[in-house]
Amino acid sequence: MKKKLYKFIAKLNKAFLPSYSKQQLDLSKASKLQMAIIGWRYFITTKALD
Secondary structure, X not given: OHHHHHXXXXXXXXXXXXXXXXXXXXXXXXXXXXXXXXXXHHHHHHXXXX
16 A cells, blocks of 8 residues: 555656756755755655565
8 A cells, every 4th residue: 555655656756856867967066955856756766666
């Protein structure tokens, strides 16, 4: 049940949130909002894969 929820959220993230790796964003120059989005995407992705 939880894993399905995380997979669904991961699909939403992919559809609506920007992909900073495709934009080649330098993490040292990222704003706090960009870092928060990166952290959120990382958290959801790791939960969906476990």
